Amino acid sequence: MYKLIRPILFLMNPERAHNFTIKALNIVSHIPFANSIIKWCYSPKSPTLExxxxxxxxxxxxxxxxxxxxNAECYNQMANFGYSFIEIGSVTPRPQEGNKKPRCFRLPKDKALINRMGINNNGVNSAANNLKKNPPKLIIAGSLSKNSFTPNEEAYKDFEKSFSLLYDFVDMFVLNISCPNVKNLAKLQDTDTLKEIIEHLLSQRLFYDTHKPILLKLSPDLDEAQVDEIVDLVLSCGLDGIVACNTTNSRDKLTTNQSVIDAIGNGGLSGAPLFERTLERVKYIYEKTEGKLPIIASGGVMTPIQAQQLLEAGASLVEVYTGFIYNGPSFAKKIINHLKKC
Ligand SMILES: Cc1cc2nc3c(=O)[nH]c(=O)nc-3n(C[C@H](O)[C@H](O)[C@H](O)COP(=O)(O)O)c2cc1C
Known part of the structure; x- marks a missing residue:
């Protein structure tokens, strides 16, 4: 069915198609029995994969x-499509519009996207209210970032604010310090700044009765020495894990016409071209930490076999985004059925 719907969605600008789909999913979820039918069609039972x-x-x-x-608007629909968890956000303390439109582009020949959204979101309060109103049916990770006008030296305050406002409504946190589309954000990966953010959050966490894991999301564009430094910091501070990786600034290995790529301009590349880097990073971090640090793999998973490869390389969990856009609602089911057979 998605083979019929996708060409229609792909006629729309990607951001419009995205917003349209979220609205459509919300409307459909109010139709009696729709959620149960979708769940029955797309969410296979998989006790062996727990x-x-x-x-x-x-x-x-x-x-x-x-x-x-x-903005935490369609997480339960993703549960119906078979996913066991979702990172909502990234959210910032204050709402922000993000970059000028158009800011998201498809590269169908490469099964990829380029985006420079700039962490547009309605702010942490809006996400918290949605989560409060609509109890989640899957594990929720709150992806946190800083407002673009907040200087990096004060970034820890932004992270702290969203952390405390979301604490009661999410199961875990991911710190997004690696988005390439917000000026200077990726500089938060400098270990001094990063240490300050991490230490503030860890000390704040001590005040809560329940322990909620905090993970750090890395850029695939870091070199090995930078990855080593950050992984050492994560281990020494006692963070709970790593998400590897975010989108890349690289345009290597694309088959799309160079003039099209030039016309799009800057932005983070996601989808198929990212997979080899993700696999390499997961293997590297797993070996370096001797499997002691849980890794969530993200980047370029377009087929069930790729999800299997990442799990075999040491990832504990695997995330998809661009693969969902290109493969449609049955993507998780296909992956789960494949993993069940393995
Ligand atoms: C349109 C778009 C918006 C994104 N926004 C965020 C974001 O707000 N925070 C974040 O940590 N990652 C963001 N990402 C990165 C994804 O979470 C993911 O790490 C990346 O796309 C690689 O995975 P994929 O190849 O499966 O898409 C975004 C990606 C896309 C395509």
Whole structure:
């Protein structure tokens, strides 16, 4: 069915198609029995794939990456499509519009997207209210970032604010310090600034009765020395895990016409071209940490076999975003059925 719907969605500008789909999913979810029917069609039972991580029970290892449900508006629909967890956000303390439109582009020949959304979102309060109104049916990770006008030296305050406002409504957190589309954000990966953010959040966490895991999301554009530095910091501070990776600034290995790529301009590339880098990073971090640090793999998963490869390389969980856009609602089911056979 998605083979028929996708060409229509792909006639629309990607951002419009995205917003339209979220609205449509919300309308459909109010139709009597629709949620049960969708769940029955797309969410296979998979008790053998259950895993316990961070004290949380994931019904399977497949989730949705940050950016798809920026404002916590369609997470339960993703549960119906078979996903066991989702990163909502990234959210910032104050609402922000993001970059000028158009800011999201498809590269169908490469099964990829380029986006420079700039962390547009309705602010952390809006996400918290949505989560409060509509109890989640899957594990929720809150992806946190800073407002673009907040200087990096004060970034820790932004992270702290969203952290405390979301604490009661999410199961875990991911710190997005690696988005390439907000000026200077990726500089937060400098270990001094990063240490300050992490230490503030860890000390704030001590005040809560329940322990909620905090993970850090890396850029695929870091070199090995930078990855080493950050992983050492994560281990020494006692963060709970790593998400590898975000979108890339690289345009290597694209088959799309160079003039089209030039016309699009800057932005983070996601989808198929990212897969080899993600696999390499997961293997590297797994080996370096001797499997002691849980890794959530994100980047370029377009087929069930790729999800399997990442799990075999040491990832505890796998996230998809661009793969969902290109493969449609049955993507998680296909991955889960494949993993069940493995
Ligand atoms: C349109 C778009 C918006 C995104 N927004 C965010 C975001 O707000 N925060 C974040 O951490 N990652 C964001 N990402 C990155 C994804 O979470 C994911 O890490 C990346 O796309 C690689 O995975 P994929 O190849 O499966 O898409 C975004 C990606 C896309 C395509």
């Amino acid at each position: 895993r316990n991580l961070f004290g949380l029970k994931f019904k399977n290892p497949i989730g949705i990456a940050a950016g798809l449900d920026k």
